[in-house]
Amino acid sequence: MDLRFTDAKPTDEERAAVDACLGAPEVGWEGGERTAEELRWARGGHAARARRDQLLPALHAVNDRVGWISEGALDYVCRRLTVPPAEGYGVASFYAMFALRPRPARVLHVCTDLACAARGSAALTGALAELLGPPGGAAGGVRWQPSPCLGLCERAPAALAIQAGEQGPQAHGTDAADLADPVDPAHPANLTGSVGPAGVAGTTDAVHPPYRTGPVDRSGLTGPADPRGRVDRAGLTGPAHPTGSASPATAADEAHPAHPAGAHAPAGSADAETAPYCTAVVGPATAGTAELAAVAPCAAPEEPPAAAAVPQAGQDGLVLLRRIGRVDPADLDDYRAQGGYSALRRAFALGPAGVIREVLDAGLVGRGGAAFPTGRKWEATAGRPERTHYLVCNADESEPGTFKDRVLMEGDPYALVEAMTIAGYAVGAHRGYLYLRGEYPRALRRMAHAIGRARARGLLGPDVLGQGYAFDIEIRRGAGAYICGEETAIFNSIEGLRGEPRSKPPFPVERGLFGRPTAVNNVETLVNVLPILERGAAAYASVGTAQSTGTKLFCVSGTVRRPGVYELPFGASLRELVELSGGVPEGRRLRAVLLGGAAGAFVRPDELDIPLTFEGTRAAGATLGSGVVLLLDDTVELPRTLLRIAEFFRDESCGQCVPCRVGTVRQEEALHRIKDLTGAAAAGDIALLREVGAAMRDASICGLGQTAWNAVESAIDRLGVYAGALPGSGPAAGTPADPVDGGVR
Numbered sequence: 001m002d003l004r005f006t007d008a009k010p011t012d013e014e015r016a017a018v019d020a021c022l023g024a025p026e027v028g029w030e031g032g033e034r035t036a037e038e039l040r041w042a043r044g045g046h047a048a049r050a051r052r053d054q055l056l057p058a059l060h061a062v063n064d065r066v067g068w069i070s071e072g073a074l075d076y077v078c079r080r081l082t083v084p085p086a087e088g089y090g091v092a093s094f095y096a097m098f099a100l101r102p103r104p105a106r107v108l109h110v111c112t113d114l115a116c117a118a119r120g121s122a123a124l125t126g127a128l129a130e131l132l133g134p135p136g137g138a139a140g141g142v143r144w145q146p147s148p149c150l151g152l153c154e155r156a157p158a159a160l161a162i163q164a165g166e167q168g169p170q171a172h173g174t175d176a177a178d179l180a181d182p183v184d185p186a187h188p189a190n191l192t193g194s195v196g197p198a199g200v201a202g203t204t205d206a207v208h209p210p211y212r213t214g215p216v217d218r219s220g221l222t223g224p225a226d227p228r229g230r231v232d233r234a235g236l237t238g239p240a241h242p243t244g245s246a247s248p249a250t251a252a253d254e255a256h257p258a259h260p261a262g263a264h265a266p267a268g269s270a271d272a273e274t275a276p277y278c279t280a281v282v283g284p285a286t287a288g289t290a291e292l293a294a295v296a297p298c299a300a301p302e303e304p305p306a307a308a309a310v311p312q313a314g315q316d317g318l319v320l321l322r323r324i325g326r327v328d329p330a331d332l333d334d335y336r337a338q339g340g341y342s343a344l345r346r347a348f349a350l351g352p353a354g355v356i357r358e359v360l361d362a363g364l365v366g367r368g369g370a371a372f373p374t375g376r377k378w379e380a381t382a383g384r385p386e387r388t389h390y391l392v393c394n395a396d397e398s399e400p401g402t403f404k405d406r407v408l409m410e411g412d413p414y415a416l417v418e419a420m421t422i423a424g425y426a427v428g429a430h431r432g433y434l435y436l437r438g439e440y441p442r443a444l445r446r447m448a449h450a451i452g453r454a455r456a457r458g459l460l461g462p463d464v465l466g467q468g469y470a471f472d473i474e475i476r477r478g479a480g481a482y483i484c485g486e487e488t489a490i491f492n493s494i495e496g497l498r499g500e501p502r503s504k505p506p507f508p509v510e511r512g513l514f515g516r517p518t519a520v521n522n523v524e525t526l527v528n529v530l531p532i533l534e535r536g537a538a539a540y541a542s543v544g545t546a547q548s549t550g551t552k553l554f555c556v557s558g559t560v561r562r563p564g565v566y567e568l569p570f571g572a573s574l575r576e577l578v579e580l581s582g583g584v585p586e587g588r589r590l591r592a593v594l595l596g597g598a599a600g601a602f603v604r605p606d607e608l609d610i611p612l613t614f615e616g617t618r619a620a621g622a623t624l625g626s627g628v629v630l631l632l633d634d635t636v637e638l639p640r641t642l643l644r645i646a647e648f649f650r651d652e653s654c655g656q657c658v659p660c661r662v663g664t665v666r667q668e669e670a671l672h673r674i675k676d677l678t679g680a681a682a683a684g685d686i687a688l689l690r691e692v693g694a695a696m697r698d699a700s701i702c703g704l705g706q707t708a709w710n711a712v713e714s715a716i717d718r719l720g721v722y723a724g725a726l727p728g729s730g731p732a733a734g735t736p737a738d739p740v741d742g743g744v745r
């Protein structure tokens with residue numbers, strides 16, 4: 001591809017896809033024929049440049065419609081947004097979900113990452129190669145390719161099929177949550193946001209039966225019935241939208257010269273809801289089911305409900321997972337009937353400073369991996385004098401073995417909408433971005449739907465709950481880049497730049513998205529704010545330990561009997577969690593547990609009494625990270641697992657800084673050389689690994705490089721992987737009830 005504008009033209013389909021996302025070009029300078037007048041002077045250039053943040057949605061639009069991004073299409077997108085083609089190419093080539101060379105419209109992503117590898121992904125890919133040819137081919141109009149973790153680890157081995165250019169995912173296998181929920185005639189859509197607190201509190205008259213999957217009554221929908229069951233778009237782009245400067249605060253924001261107008265593009269961006277593609281998730285996959293899904297994803301059977309990923313679903317005592325399986329994820333009234341929006345009402349009663357006080361007193365600590373106190377982050381953001389503040393919800397969830405945020409978004413989407421509204425209120429933001437992993441089609445649909453319904457009912461928009469506070473949420477879909485989960489890389493990704501982390505300081509609370517003070521929080525972190533406000537800080541903090549308050553979600557996967565998301569109070573031991581999940585299968589022996597994901601650390605079977613707290617895991621030289629608990633039994637070849645971790649970091653390094661760019665490659669090479677060696681034969685490479693690991697840890701710009709050696713180091717030092725025998729593995733400890741010994745059911 002030539003990195004300058006060429007004569008390549010978009011096809012009609014590509015042009016239509018881009019125009020559907022960006023609107024039709026208004027002047028010839030934006031990619032159409034120029035008039036004689038336009039050849040003398042330029043109009044619209046500044047406006048187009050200010051829409052740079054539409055680059056990623058526009059690339060998605062083409063990729064979704066056609067399956068790949070041609071030179072003509074990229075040129076057209078770049079002209080429309082006045083982005084130099086070299087930069088457009090740099091962005092498009094950054095993301096794994098985009099292709100810049102022709103490929104079939106149907107692509108099957110087959111996970112070969114840690115949990116799937118432990119559950120037979122090698123056999124699956126071998127069988128697929130026989131059926132469909134080698135990976136990367138195009139047999140039968142399908143391309144299949146290995147993929148990093150798809151966030152479906154409880155269903156390992158898992159695969160995701162995507163078909164570009166077909167009717168949207170809602171067109172098939174639709175469950176209730178994918179449809180617009182019927183509007184109660186007593187509470188019609190309220191686009192002007194005049195629903196008051198009493199309205200919300202008092203209208204939860206009908207307690208719905210538990211999560212329904214039956215047909216949805218479409219009478220009373222606010223928009224024209226859409227045969228594809230799409231979310232109605234009333235209120236998405238209409239005059240009631242807060243970008244229409246309905247609130248004084250929003251108007252002030254827009255007047256700010258440094259603020260790109262693109263930041264105020266319609267919320268619930270087009271790409272979240274109108275993308276023309278089909279998806280199918282398969283798991284546990286066989287070659288046959290994966291092939292079937294790849295050939296006809298639009299006709300694939302419906303996925304199991306989110307509650308299927310929660311073995312505790314429906315049990316008493318759950319806090320964050322309490323509604324999963326009980327609430328209809330499509331139905332706002334059902335959410336309200338189950339306590340929804342009481343936390344937001346309390347937030348309005350407390351005021352922003354009062355909310356931050358509660359969160360500080362509750363001791364809430366971020367669940368995205370860095371364990372930073374949420375109240376302090378909010379306080380720092382709220383206290384900045386600049387007028388425009390932003391909230392970003394980090395739903396990128398790409399740490400191998402992590403899937404809790406997906407389950408929360410699929411099973412209880414309004415909870416996140418409510419929590420984001422509270423967070424926005426506390427930090428003084430009028431706009432929140434939900435940066436959602438591109439490989440999460442169902443979470444995307446459900447969040448887009450929930451945001452649309454909340455907006456239609458005045459729970460988002462220019463006057464939330466009639467309290468004079470303007471807030472709206474825009475979804476931004478990631479496109480397959482683990483690094484975009486790093487909080488500053490998200491900013492670059494949203495702004496239409498390559499998703500490379502920024503140097504800190506300045507920290508996001510000072511200069512974040514669009515250079516403005518920004519609070520970035522993980523999905524699970526935000527959802528914790530609801531029980532804090534509903535029950536009060538003291539009640540919340542009475543659960544857990546002094547430094548780790550509340551409950552924690554754990555993503556249990558690998559060779560385990562009952563994989564899934566578990567909720568436990570902080571302070572429970574790893575042993576309790578392993579027992580709850582049934583331990584390793586009958587006749588197997590636990591060999592190691594990876595805590596915290598690829599960036600985490602291995603622990604031995606004789607270390608199961610580690611308390612699952614931030615301080616407890618730290619003291620044990622491990623980390624909770626994003627809540628990954630990957631069990632590996634004695635059938636798993638640990639050197640192969642380490643190699644996979646190293647490959648992951650090599651692939652996902654953004655390449656911006658030398659220690660990480662070079663170090664992750666050297667690490668992978670060394671692990672490759674010693675994959676079948678132990679003792680003296682491996683010693684030279686282990687010494688090299690230590691040297692490279694120290695350089696990455698000390699000198700990398702961001703957490704990816706800083707943690708890329710953690711798991712490997714722990715496997716060498718704690719598990720003695722290359723030493724021969726595994727310390728602590730010993731003979732089976734085994735009473736029949738020992739989870740280490742495959743006896744617990």
Ligand SMILES: Cc1cc2nc3c(=O)[nH]c(=O)nc-3n(C[C@H](O)[C@H](O)[C@H](O)COP(=O)(O)O)c2cc1C
Binds near residue numbers: 365368370396521
């Ligand atoms: C390479 C890398 C990937 C990350 N991925 C995620 C992610 O997918 N989700 C997330 O919430 N945090 C992720 N983080 C952590 C974020 O940078 C940030 O700390 C977090 O979103 C802050 O939210 P919290 O305070 O609520 O935890 C990642 C960090 C790094 C270094």
Ligand code: SF4
Binds near residue numbers: 501653655705
């Ligand atoms: S540490 Fe790695 S991922 Fe992070 S900025 Fe440097 S090269 Fe990029």
Ligand code: FES
Binds near residue numbers: 114148156157400
């Ligand atoms: S989906 Fe395969 S490891 Fe997560």
